[in-house]
Amino acid sequence: MADTPNGAAPQQPAQVKMQVLAQYIRDFSFENIVAQKGTGGDVKPDVQVQVGLDAKKRSVENQYEVITKYTITSKNKETGDVLFAMELDYGGVFLIDGIPEQQLHPFLMIECPRMLFPFVRRIVSDVTRDGGFPALNLDTVDFMAIYRNEIERRQKDAAAAQPTNA
Template sequence: MTEANGATPTAAPQVKMSVLAQYVRDMSFENMVAQKGLTSGEVQPDIQVAVSLDARKRAVEHQYEVINKFRITSKNKATGDTLFLMEVDYGGVFHVEGVPEEQLHPFLLIECPRMLFPFVRRIISDVTRDGGFPPLNIDTVDYLALYRQELARRSQVQPAATQPETVQ
């Protein structure tokens, strides 16, 4: 097929992505109820979930490592006592080709973690259940919103850091 000027249209590069490996890089679960023997009658859990991401190029061409980091804290609303604390770093190794350079960063920090999420959600559910609590089925993470929040945070920090210091 040719365009009106005789040139052939340029096709968008074909994106190729595959998950080469998934793994738990680090995990801890602390059951404070069992350790301290907290008994305060009615328990109203307040669960806080913090998510952060990390991505880096590997030595092999087109390979990237992406880490989902979750920190989950459950406290009793009534007393403020911590019920449990869980931290898990869940990683994946991805083969990515055909993504334009300017789109690679968001691709690695949005699409790749999105693919890993169901697996880390299952681990969190199993560990909390096996730790003596009801299984925690965390809400789906909006990685696009998380990415945008991080960009906004960096844009606020960067201007202050790049201004020259004044010496008096």
């Protein structure tokens, strides 16, 4: 191992540490509209999925809470009638250490939701099946694209809010 010019050993990059401390459902609702209205028959479902993300620092050092918010609506393609509606806020508490400050926000908004996603997929599948529909297996969510879109939206909003010099 070579010494640096001042005689000290070269500094090693900080070791990244990530640990999922807890996972939980913060809020959940599922409505089977078809059963409530008493309608049925042959339908062609059109499923819409919206994903929202939120993260915040906890009072304990290096701990963060990440919430993924899913709004899922299934409508009949032919009539537009709602078949079911689901809202799920799924959270995780993470211990994160060794990530540079400028990389922490993207890490929280991309990597942490990726860790939670398989559990969300399972909940959605089980609930739709138990709710009287075929099990809905969510397609993989591109959290990086969601993050980039949100950054672009914020930049456009900030630019629009800037006063123009006439």
